[in-house]
Amino acid sequence: MKLVSAEQINAVLDWAGVLDALWRMHLGARPQIDDYFLGDGECGLFSRGVILPGLGAGVKIVSIFPGNLQATPPLPAEQALFVVIDEHTKALVAICDGPAITAWKTAGDSALAGERLSRQDSSSLLVLGAGPVARALTEAYLHIRPGIRQVMLWNRTSSKLEPFVAELRGRGIDTTLVADLDEAVSRADIIVSATASSEPLIKGRLVRPGTHVDLVGGFRPDMQEADTELVTRARLYVDDRKAALNSGDLRIPLLTGLIGEESIEADLFEICQSGEILRGADDITLYKNAGGAHLDLTICQYVLRCLASQAS
Template structure:
């Protein structure tokens, strides 16, 4: 069995490569050529969670699962909120091939999926990006968005001013783009062509009254049926795409809450983003439409990323081989 750690995941899985891998595997999923079970979540103490995400990629002859801990308040102790590993099994022999760090896979593949959706749905001339949130996903989403649209200005907002300023200073050194600290979430998004919500908030941080026509939104942070980052008005006025219909129907408060309110109908979801990638459903129709991609994070994304990393590790002789 090959053990592949964090530093090697970052080395072997570039954001650019991951965007293409995510587009391919989500297309396969929507076409019935990849299989996964709904995420199983075990509640722990103080609102913490342990998640199990199994899946199967027939094209790659690999099956496996990500097991991940979600501790939202870990930042207080200087620890990441998401930690875990992806186990890869050969689906022909049942052999455990690899154990791959899950924290960095989650950071990279989540932003890569948003970038693939942005590439499909955002206006071609989108040049102003707003990021709500300042954690690891904010950093990875900035990197990903710069690869798919000609971003010239970034407005960032977070609930803690010091952390927002730290994000601005750190990311300005690493990226050749103007990054500005916004005084409020409303100020951050008012001129944005693309908005990424990557917060840990359980209540809306983004309102439909604040956004301009033609914006594209990637909503990433909320992943439980009673949590949401978007208000109902915004969801109602948007063309809504999801990563997986089954997941949205069970896990997405951003969809389920306005549905329960009667603000939207079940038919409000246009479809899965993989269907958009394949051309089965339409993407943006006009320059003034508001498009919304709601991501919950899927097992097949983790497996596809881990399999790519495994193949690169074999090719480049990376990782640690252990008897198991």
């Protein structure tokens, strides 16, 4: 069995390859996927399983313990790995670093949809969050929308973003550390949120026509990154209907009758397979990125192919 480190994963991946691998997977058969969560309020154990024709199977295991951040020195609040199962032999063939795979596949998921759902002339990007996934999302959107001229970054603890702001500015990218979130929301062309917030951060009344909003962070029914006004104003898209409707951003307005399951216009398989124009110039589009182990498996298998190619 191979052990694949974060360093190996990051060394072989780029956004063009990741997006191509995810796009090709979404042109094929739908996977069997399911999630399992246990928690006691202080910690959580999260697993995601998948069987995907053509790519085998796998299981992601995540341990979540925010208390680790208070340790000396601080430890990761989330630790994870992904086990890859061979399609033909059913053998456990690889264990891949979970956080690295998560960052690439999560941002790739959003960017694949964002290519179709955001305006091509988008010039301003607002990203909420300061973790590795928020960084990856920033890079992925800069890849698919090279016309972006301004990046705005926000986090409750702004100091966590200072190194990333300096890095982007060093690359010649006009980057602002946001103090007034509402003001930034009102002028962004693309808004991406990767937080663990249980209270809405993005107010629908402030989002201007033509904006694309990408909600990534909330995965539990009590998590909500945008208010219900935004959800009712926007054209709704998701990566996976079942997982997305279990997240607070959609589940809360669903339970109160503000939207129905039919309000979701397409999932990511349908987005990738559709030749239709999925937005008008003044439409607000909202994409709920809920993830799924089929995405992790796709990127793990792509990494394994890249490593095998290097070794041959």
